[in-house]
Amino acid sequence: MTPPRLPSLPVPTRAAPAAAALIGLLAGAAPAGAESVLRIAMTAADVPTATGMPNNGFEGMRFLGYPVFEGLVLWDLSRTDRLATLRPGLAERYEQSPEDKRTWIFHLRRGVTFHDGTPFDADAVIWNLDRYFKPDSPHYEPPAAGISRARVPLLDSYRKLDADTVAITTTTPASYFPYMVVYLLFTSPASFERAGRDWAKVAALPAAGTGPFRIVKVTPREAVELQRHDGYWDAENRAKLDRVRLMPIPEANARIAALRAGQVDWIEAPAPDGIPSLKQAGFTITTGSYPHVWPWFFNIGAANSPLKDVRVRQALNYCIDREALVGFLNGTAEPSVGWLKASDPNFGAPAHRYRLDPEKGKALLAEAGYAAGKPLSLKVMISTSGSGQMQPLPMNEFLQENLKQTCNVDVTFQVVEWQVLLNAARATPDAPALQGATALNISSPSSDAGIMARYFSSASFSPKGFNFEQWKDEAFDAALATLAEATDPAAIAAATRTAHERLVDNPPWLYIVHDLNARAMSPKLRGFVSPQSWFVDLTRVSLP
Structure with missing residues (x-):
């Protein structure tokens, strides 16, 4: 198919002025001086919330989550040759209770303090869990609770065993529960x-975590300033940088312009057609296969x-030209034919192997009642930018034209900001927030069984x-239950393949591409590791 022109889709009016104002701010900024300051241009339209559970999806967790506010369990982001695994965090060790597989015991790391000097202990853990999971708590934080409940849907109860030990009980046994706990951060x-006692004012303090960086200034719509925390508990992994400045620049070309002008040192998701010239100009382009998928829900x-009919969902997966879209993206993605990559050993042997096959797609649509005289119509809610969204406007326009050409499917869009889209995904199917959308374009990690459970379990x-x-x-659901109970790696793998x-x-999604996590950086930047993870380790990075 012929790649479409760049999009003429309507976009919210706030994003472009905000980015323009930010570029002006950067242009007038004073030199960093003797301090090493890493300036990062995010894809978000606003800075993530800074109370300790950031919004703006996993981009918020990547930059204003783990660098500042840590969990009992952390990601091991030290290697590039395998999928990121877990490592002990604020809990030095943890295990399932031998008496009850639903209960996990977390032994807290002693001597850890928050950035404000107060102790991290079992009382602080319980206080934070009440913040997320106890609606009648005086410090309950509804926005953070909504995020945490969606990421840790199995949590049932918790209790303090002693000053250094906490027990958390799940609704059902779950061998993968630590892969959910990794998303609970502590303030x-x-x-x-x-x-x-006002969460709306906490971010302006700023809030204190336990991580290698601390927040020193928050300017909504403009920037968040982080400073190295020299008292970080993990002395071997203290940050090399003095400061990090996080800035929301939602337009891809504006991010490139800021990098070229020397106003930032690192940009997320550069526009694919700008990558060759960035390389030619000496900028570093990093890409890498990692567990992430760009679908329609x-x-x-x-x-x-119309998507209640599995034939319609299968048909759409046969109607899109993934290879052409990858070419359109200048090779910064790879085709997706499932939640996992086809090369993953747990992909399994499904009956359907999706590829561009318009005749098969049209035949399935006709069986479901959508023939030439009655074309299928879809309304898709998409974002202007955002965490893992790559280039959502041109990519979705490509798919709109593709589906019309191959299978006579009519697609319209409702274009919103990223956080609005995320909020819609936590709504019920006919909620007004969805504005009648029959699909949502939200990128997703595909890193572990915990993610699989929270995205696809009927619970x-x-x-x-x-x-x-x-x-x-x-x-x-049966395979997931087997996986949750199993401890033998072979049994876990077999259940994962079946699931x-x-x-x-029986696809719940339109599988489109797996992105390759493209970013562009100043050649001066040193020490960056691009792990097979959505997250990154900023402590390793340095600038002269």
Whole structure:
């Protein structure tokens, strides 16, 4: 098919002025001086919230989550030759209770303090868990609670065993539970008290975490300033940089312009057509295969949704030209034919192997009642930019034209900001927030069984979890239950393969591409490791 021109889609009016104002701010900024300051241009339209559970998806966690606010369990981001695994964090060790597989015991690291000097201990853990999971708590934070409940839908109860030990119990046994705990971050209770017990004021203090960087200044819509925390508990992994400045620049070309002008040192998701010239100018381009997928989420649960019919969902997966889209993106992605990559040993052997096959797609649509005289129509909610969204406007326009050409599918778009889209994904299928959307374009990690459970388990229907589609497959649920109970690696792998086969043959998503995590950087930057993870380790990075 012929690649479309760059999009003429309508966009929210706030994003462009905000970016223009930011570029002006950067242009007038004073030189960094003797301090080493890393300036990062994010894809977000605003700075992530700074209370300790950032919004703006995993980009918020990447830059204003783990560098500042840590979890009991952390990602091991030290290697590039394998998928990122877990390592002990604020808990020096953890295990399933031998008496009850639903209960996990976390032994806290002693001697850790928050940036404000107050102790991190079992009381601080319980206080934060109440903040996320106890609605009648005086310090309950609804926005952070919504994020945490969706990421950790299995949490049932928790209790303090002693000053250095906490038990967390899940609703059902889950061997992968540590892969959910990694997303629970901890803020100093003293931050809430100093802000007059008002979460809206906590971010302006700024809030205190335990990480290698601390927040020193938050300017909404403009920047967040981080400073190295020299008292970081992990002395071997203290940051090399003096400061990090995080800036929201949602337009890809504006990010490139800021990098070329020397106003930033690192940009997320450069526009693909700008990458060759950036390379020629001496900038460093990093890409790498990692567990991440760029799909459309099908709204199966909405009343009268055409996507209730599995034949329609399968048909759409045969109607798109993934290879052409990869070419359009200048090779910064690879085709997706399932939640996992086809090369993954846990991909399995599904009956359907999706590829561009318009005749098969049209035949399936005709069986479902959508022939030439009655074309299928979809309304897709998409974002202007955002965490892992790559280039959502031109990519979605490509798909719009592609589906019309191959299978006579009519697609319209509702264009919103990234956080609005994320909020919609936690709504029920016919909620007003969805504005009648039959699909959502939200990029997703595909790193572990914990993510698989929260996205696809029938126990995780939105708004409780992240199964926005309200997708239920009994064979998938059975395989997930086997996986959750198993301890033998071979049994876990077999169950994962079975579960993934159901994700392909009974697809809850339109599988489009896996992105390659492209970013562009100043050649002066040293020490960056691009792990097989959505997250990065800023402590390794240095600048002269």
